[in-house]
Amino acid sequence: MSVPHAVLGLLQQEPRHGYDLKRLMDRYFAPDRPIAFAQIYATLGRLEASGRVRLSSVERAEGPDRRRYAITDEGRTELDRWISTPLAPEPHLQAALFTKVVLAILSGRPVIPIVDAERHAHLQRMRELTTIRRTAPLPIALLADYALFHLEADLRWLDLTAARVDDLRRDVLETPETDR
Amino acid sequence: MTLAVCPTIEPTPATPILLATDLHKRFGSTDALRGVDFAIEPGEIVAIMGPSGSGKSTLLHCLAGILRPDAGTVAFDGRRMDDLGEAQRSRLRRTAFGFVFQFGQLVTELTALENVALPLLLGGVRRRDAEDRAATWLAELGLAGLERRRPGDMSGGQAQRVAIGRALVTQPAVVFADEPTGSLDSLAGEQVMELLASAASSTGASVVLVTHEARVAAYAHREVIVRDGRAAGADR
Numbered sequence: 001m002s003v004p005h006a007v008l009g010l011l012q013q014e015p016r017h018g019y020d021l022k023r024l025m026d027r028y029f030a031p032d033r034p035i036a037f038a039q040i041y042a043t044l045g046r047l048e049a050s051g052r053v054r055l056s057s058v059e060r061a062e063g064p065d066r067r068r069y070a071i072t073d074e075g076r077t078e079l080d081r082w083i084s085t086p087l088a089p090e091p092h093l094q095a096a097l098f099t100k101v102v103l104a105i106l107s108g109r110p111v112i113p114i115v116d117a118e119r120h121a122h123l124q125r126m127r128e129l130t131t132i133r134r135t136a137p138l139p140i141a142l143l144a145d146y147a148l149f150h151l152e153a154d155l156r157w158l159d160l161t162a163a164r165v166d167d168l169r170r171d172v173l174e175t176p177e178t179d180r
Numbered sequence: 181m182t183l184a185v186c187p188t189i190e191p192t193p194a195t196p197i198l199l200a201t202d203l204h205k206r207f208g209s210t211d212a213l214r215g216v217d218f219a220i221e222p223g224e225i226v227a228i229m230g231p232s233g234s235g236k237s238t239l240l241h242c243l244a245g246i247l248r249p250d251a252g253t254v255a256f257d258g259r260r261m262d263d264l265g266e267a268q269r270s271r272l273r274r275t276a277f278g279f280v281f282q283f284g285q286l287v288t289e290l291t292a293l294e295n296v297a298l299p300l301l302l303g304g305v306r307r308r309d310a311e312d313r314a315a316t317w318l319a320e321l322g323l324a325g326l327e328r329r330r331p332g333d334m335s336g337g338q339a340q341r342v343a344i345g346r347a348l349v350t351q352p353a354v355v356f357a358d359e360p361t362g363s364l365d366s367l368a369g370e371q372v373m374e375l376l377a378s379a380a381s382s383t384g385a386s387v388v389l390v391t392h393e394a395r396v397a398a399y400a401h402r403e404v405i406v407r408d409g410r411a412a413g414a415d416r
Contacts, residue, residue, distance in 0.1 A: 116405065116412060126398035134374065148395055155394045163231060 003035070003043050008052060008071055008079040015056040015070035018044065028139055044069055052078055097154060101161055105169050115162045122155050194221045195258070197353055197386050198243055203252035205238050212238040213249065214409035220354070225377060225387040227397035230406035237358055239406060240390050244277055244356045245269040257353065274302060278347030278355040278385070280376065282362040285343055286331040292318060292338075293327040296345040303350060317345040321375055337368030341375060348379050355380055358390045366395075373399045 003025075010016060010024050018040050026034045047053040052075035059066040071079070097118060104111050126148055133144035161168065196219040205213040212235045220226050228236045241247040243254060245261050248269075254262045261272060278299075279285065286295045296314035301307060318327055321341040331339045340360060347355050360376060361369030377399045380387045391397050405412045 119405070120403070123394060123397060123403055126394055127400075130395075130398040134377075148398065152394045159231065 002082065003039060004047055004052075005079060005082045007040070007043050007047065008075050011053060011069060011071040012076065012079060015068045017059075017066045017068045019066075047075065050074075097158065101168070105165075111165045111169070112162060115158050115165075119155060119158050122151050122158070126151050196220055196255075197222045198254070198256055198388070200239075200243055200249075200254045201252055203239065203242055203249045203254070205235075205242060205247065205249050207238075211409050213242065213252075215252070216406070216409070216411045218243060218404065218411065220386045220388060222353070222386055223381070223384050224402075225380065225389060225400040227400035227403040228388065228390045228406060229392065229394075229397055229403050232392070234406045235409040236390050236406045239411075240356055240358055240388055243388055244279070244354075245273055274299065275350065276353050278350065278352035280340070280343045280347045280355065280357040280360045282359040283336075283339075286339060286346070288331050291328045291330055292323060292334065292342045292345075295331070295342055296349050299346060299350045313349055314345065317349050318342070320379065321345050335368070336364050337371055340364060340368075340372045344372065344376050344379060348383055348385065351383050352385055355385050355387045356390075357387060359392070360389070361391070361393065361396050369393070369396065 006025060006029055007021055010021055016024075018037065021044075022035060022037055022040050025040070029035075044053060048055065048069070052072055053069045054072050055067055056070035057068045059068065100114060100118075101111060104114050129144045129148050129151075133141040133148070136144065198218070198220045200216065200218040203213045203216045203218070204211070214235075216235070216239055218226075218239065228239060230236045238247065242249045242262075245254070245256075245264070249262055252262070253260055256272065256276065261269060264272070273279075287298065290298065293311055293314050296317055297307070297310040300310035300313060305313075315327060318324060321344060323338060323341055323345075326334065326338065329338075331342065334342070343360075347357075355376070357376060361372050364372060373396055376387065379385075387400070389396070389400055397403050
């Protein structure tokens with residue numbers, strides 16, 4: 001999650017103070033890892049320094065002042081840019097799973113038990129997420145779906161790898177070093 | 181980002197409702213099953229996974245008494261069923277088992293209500309009672325108002341829900357589901373699995389679920405991987 005852009009997105013709805021932002025961030029983006037107040041205020045400070053948010057009002061009540069922040073035109077432009085620009089694809093070839101399978105072949109270890117163990121661990125995690133999504137409110141269920149689809153993609157790759165492991169072994173072991 | 185992990189509730193060990201030992205099945209020169217053991221407890225959902233042609237559907241058919249294994253035993257509720265005659269196995273399938281397949285299982289000439297009521301009518305239940313129970317199931321499955329629709333006039337997801345109703349209306353001990361979401365999109369597939377898992381849970385039925393989709397298998401309590409006619413990677 002990009003905390004600055006999440007903050008900008010929430011401020012685009014209406015001006016908010018830090019406590020509101022924390023509550024909404026926890027609800028929408030990080031239900032299992034509540035964000036620290038300090039991170040919210042540090043982010044607001046940086047966004048204010050760069051002109052993307054401004055202080056809109058200060059409410060004086062009992063206790064500390066409540067400072068309400070609003071998004072600026074610059075902030076809206078940055079939010080539009082971030083939302084409309086695709087993220088850089090993650091470097092999948094560096095994935096730990098792939099490294100593990102190739103290392104197993106290079107070291108002469110049987111690959112299928114490793115693939116089976118990874119599959120089992122993936123399915124176990126998917127079961128936990130499925131249990132969550134069956135009872136959770138929709139935002140949390142959608143977050144679980146997001147994780148489930150990614151785990152499923154890993155599993156499909158594992159199944160394909162398991163099906164082609166003999167070819168892979170030949171390729172990894174028989175290709176001369178200089179050709180790789 | 182990760183989500184908090186809820187502890188998975190493991191089913192309490194119990195006597196298997198279905199127990200298969202050392203199953204072998206050959207088609208021509210192909211060994212479809214080469215010594216598979218399988219057990220499922222009452223109320224448990226077990227996913228059978230594996231590559232195409234690995235033998236997972238053959239295993240399901242042997243467990244359900246549709247195919248007779250060449251060797252090995254299958255016991256339902258403690259009684260051998262692999263040595264029963266076809267008529268007895270057919271009766272067992274009708275009374276104790278329910279089936280949900282990928283498609284083609286509903287009678288296209290019958291309405292949703294008649295399709296769900298059909299197993300009850302075949303079992304000798306009076307039409308009115310059968311249709312009342314079928315209507316209750318259709319409502320449970322979110323299909324109230326569609327009782328008079330024929331399968332051809334329903335979406336794939338709706339038709340699969342009718343199939344679930346038909347599979348569960350007799351309150352079977354075991355439901356066999358072979359790729360029940362195979363022809364559905366993601367959302368309809370999730371809805372069908374949610375209903376199947378919830379309905380099985382409410383009736384106490386066990387579910388033997390053949391699927392190649394991990395998200396579908398994630399509704400099961402555990403998985404059995406079938407590869408080259410052998411079971412591997414079982415979660416116990």
